[in-house]
Amino acid sequence: MTQGEPTVELRRVTLGYGGFIAVKDVDLTVPTGTFVTLLGPSGCGKTTILRAIAGLVPALGGEIIIKGRRVNDVPIHKRNIGLVFQNYALFPHKTVFDNVAFGLKYRGVDKAAIEKRVKRALDVVRLPGVESKLPSELSGGQQQRIALARAVVIEPDVLLLDEPLSALDANLREEMRVELKSIQRTLGITTIFVTHDQEEALALSDCVVVMDHGRIEQAGAPEEVYRWPASRFVADFLGQSNLLPGQIIDVANSGATVRLSGGGEILVRNGAGAQLGQAVETVIRAHRVMVRPPGHETGPNLFDGRVQSVAYLGGMAAYVIEGEIGVHAINTIDRQIFREGDRVQVSIAPEDCVLLDDKGLRIGH
Amino acid sequence: MNGQGGWGWRAVKAFTVLVYLFMFAPIAVTVLLSFNPAQFGGFPMEGVTLRWFWELAANDMVLRALRTSLLIGALSALICTLLGILAAMALVRYEFRGKEWINTLLISPVLIPETVLAVGLLLFLRWLEQPRSLVLLLLGHVMLTLPFVVLVVQARLIGIKRVYEEAALSLGANRFQTFREVTLPLLMPAVLAGILLAFTISFDNVTATMFWRPAGVETMPTQIFSMLRNSISPEINALGTLMIVVTVGLPVIGAALARYVGRGQR
Numbered sequence: 001m002t003q004g005e006p007t008v009e010l011r012r013v014t015l016g017y018g019g020f021i022a023v024k025d026v027d028l029t030v031p032t033g034t035f036v037t038l039l040g041p042s043g044c045g046k047t048t049i050l051r052a053i054a055g056l057v058p059a060l061g062g063e064i065i066i067k068g069r070r071v072n073d074v075p076i077h078k079r080n081i082g083l084v085f086q087n088y089a090l091f092p093h094k095t096v097f098d099n100v101a102f103g104l105k106y107r108g109v110d111k112a113a114i115e116k117r118v119k120r121a122l123d124v125v126r127l128p129g130v131e132s133k134l135p136s137e138l139s140g141g142q143q144q145r146i147a148l149a150r151a152v153v154i155e156p157d158v159l160l161l162d163e164p165l166s167a168l169d170a171n172l173r174e175e176m177r178v179e180l181k182s183i184q185r186t187l188g189i190t191t192i193f194v195t196h197d198q199e200e201a202l203a204l205s206d207c208v209v210v211m212d213h214g215r216i217e218q219a220g221a222p223e224e225v226y227r228w229p230a231s232r233f234v235a236d237f238l239g240q241s242n243l244l245p246g247q248i249i250d251v252a253n254s255g256a257t258v259r260l261s262g263g264g265e266i267l268v269r270n271g272a273g274a275q276l277g278q279a280v281e282t283v284i285r286a287h288r289v290m291v292r293p294p295g296h297e298t299g300p301n302l303f304d305g306r307v308q309s310v311a312y313l314g315g316m317a318a319y320v321i322e323g324e325i326g327v328h329a330i331n332t333i334d335r336q337i338f339r340e341g342d343r344v345q346v347s348i349a350p351e352d353c354v355l356l357d358d359k360g361l362r363i364g365h
Numbered sequence: 366m367n368g369q370g371g372w373g374w375r376a377v378k379a380f381t382v383l384v385y386l387f388m389f390a391p392i393a394v395t396v397l398l399s400f401n402p403a404q405f406g407g408f409p410m411e412g413v414t415l416r417w418f419w420e421l422a423a424n425d426m427v428l429r430a431l432r433t434s435l436l437i438g439a440l441s442a443l444i445c446t447l448l449g450i451l452a453a454m455a456l457v458r459y460e461f462r463g464k465e466w467i468n469t470l471l472i473s474p475v476l477i478p479e480t481v482l483a484v485g486l487l488l489f490l491r492w493l494e495q496p497r498s499l500v501l502l503l504l505g506h507v508m509l510t511l512p513f514v515v516l517v518v519q520a521r522l523i524g525i526k527r528v529y530e531e532a533a534l535s536l537g538a539n540r541f542q543t544f545r546e547v548t549l550p551l552l553m554p555a556v557l558a559g560i561l562l563a564f565t566i567s568f569d570n571v572t573a574t575m576f577w578r579p580a581g582v583e584t585m586p587t588q589i590f591s592m593l594r595n596s597i598s599p600e601i602n603a604l605g606t607l608m609i610v611v612t613v614g615l616p617v618i619g620a621a622l623a624r625y626v627g628r629g630q631r
């Protein structure tokens with residue numbers, strides 16, 4: 001993920017709209033060739049950051065650097081970026097060819113080369129032969145492909161995508177997601193992608209940047225962000241988690257024991273830095289809480305429980321467990337699905353537990 | 366409430382028909398009589414002739430008035446469209462101080478009675494110690510028609526999403542190129558409508574023109590007016606028919622043109 005020079009760098013960037021601060025002191029590094037996703041709830045400032053990199057929102061403070069050049073004062077049309085919008089924004093009065101060729105015209109590319117490059121771009125998005133159509137004659141998915149072709153054909157330094165898939169229906173979205181990723185890989189183009197769909201973010205990215213209220217909460221590889229949430233917000237926002245309050249009652253070499261307020265004690269592997277007696281919250285992903293028949297396993301963190309409720313999700317089942325500890329669990333159904341009232345055993349691996357301090361920040365790693 | 370067949374409902378229908386009759390009967394009569402061969406025509410018509418139209422074509426004063434009207438109309442349309450596009454762009458796409466005021470100021474000629482406007486401009490001219498002239502007449506017409514053009518263009522511009530322009534800018538077109546390649550083409554139906562509107566309004570303006578025209582200069586409407594003072598000649602009917610054709614026909618053609626230009630756009 002950290003190969004090569006960064007293509008885009010934000011240094012303590014602050015953005016806003018007429019007195020309202022939407023993004024505060026954000027640092028972000030996007031290495032060349034990587035796919036970085038800005039993820040966060042509505043209104044957290046994702047679009048604002050993207051538009052600032054594009055040059056559509058002025059920076060109130062800090063520096064925006066593209067390919068080593070400070071671009072704070074460079075107007076958008078001189079930044080060499082590719083921009084794709086949620087609603088395609090294809091020029092409705094121009095044919096597909098003229099849409100895709102648009103950016104090349106302003107780069108002094110000669111006619112023959114334009115034709116070649118437009119054709120190649122349309123091949124890349126797998127829509128050859130639609131040159132003479134108008135955008136209104138294409139489906140939503142096709143329009144978004146053309147928009148993508150129009151943005152990549154100019155070989156931009158960075159491709160900026162603002163929820164490009166959210167106007168598509170669920171099936172098409174999945175298909176386009178795969179395709180987008182493969183196009184990005186093929187072209188090796190540095191990409192910043194905005195979404196509030198976490199599945200999309202985890203599936204596509206080399207690096208996920210989780211944002212809240214105009215600040216970056218955590219940036220890292222998808223597995224890292226998912227498994228080691230840096231804060232209560234990330235733990236809560238990404239996937240389904242159990243957040244169990246408690247107190248540290250024992251600290252060993254690299255682990256700690258937490259007495260949970262709801263009852264039970266749990267051994268956690270990654271308690272480095274936790275103080276004896278400290279109030280903490282233990283984060284456990286619902287997917288990492290294993291529900292087994294009683295007496296099935298040995299090891300630490302085994303709890304007896306009873307299935308309070310169960311929701312069938314297809315390949316998975318979501319359980320609410322009561323008993324020694326109360327937790328939510330989401331497990332694949334391997335042989336049998338547990339029913340309401342079944343006695344079960346819950347096992348939680350110490351390394352699947354993350355401790356948060358009283359400010360909601362992760363303790364140690 | 367009475368049902369569909371109640372007398373109240375029937376009265377409303379009858380009244381509606383009467384209103385329309387009142388509005389359109391004079392127009393129909395004018396058009397019909399312009400084809401009537403009789404000198405002091407009335408109904409029943411004695412036949413159908415184009416004689417009055419030919420006489421019009423031979424009437425120097427009428428031709429001069431027509432030329433004046435066409436010139437003033439065309440120039441007002443041109444100037445208003447240019448100014449209208451610029452004003453609408455500024456008002457819709459840019460933020461600046463006093464924007465609300467300028468907007469109101471631009472639209473105000475619609476709200477002020479024409480007579481007041483006409484006298485106002487004349488007083489202004491007097492203060493400048495300038496004689497009435499064709500240029501003044503033209504300026505007056507521009508003032509009268511500009512609000513309509515601004516309103517039409519503005520309405521369309523608000524409907525053109527900014528993302529189109531942002532997309533163009535991101536692809537490397539500067540502001541002017543973006544305007545020329547994206548905004549203006551998308552604005553075209555409104556621009557055409559504006560041109561026609563401006564021309565039509567200028568072409569059949571009477572009140573203000575009476576005040577503003579220099580001595581000896583007539584436009585079509587004022588020409589008709591002065592002809593009426595002498596006699597009720599069937600030529601006037603023919604002239605009226607021509608005016609109707611121009612003022613109704615142009616917008617119809619324009620609408621068709623706008624649809625043609627706007628095809629393929631959402």
Ligand SMILES: Nc1ncnc2c1ncn2[C@@H]1O[C@H](COP(=O)(O)OP(=O)(O)OP(=O)(O)O)[C@@H](O)[C@H]1O
Nearest residue numbers: 017020022040041042043044045046047048049196
């Ligand atoms: N043009 C604007 N004028 C004023 N405030 C704005 C403007 N655009 C965005 N904001 C505010 O800035 C904050 C961040 O907005 P932004 O559009 O970046 O959110 P987002 O993360 O993209 O949300 P979403 O997921 O809903 O698209 C929000 O509080 C929003 O209300």
Ligand SMILES: [Mg+2]
Nearest residue numbers: 046047048162
């Ligand atoms: Mg957004």
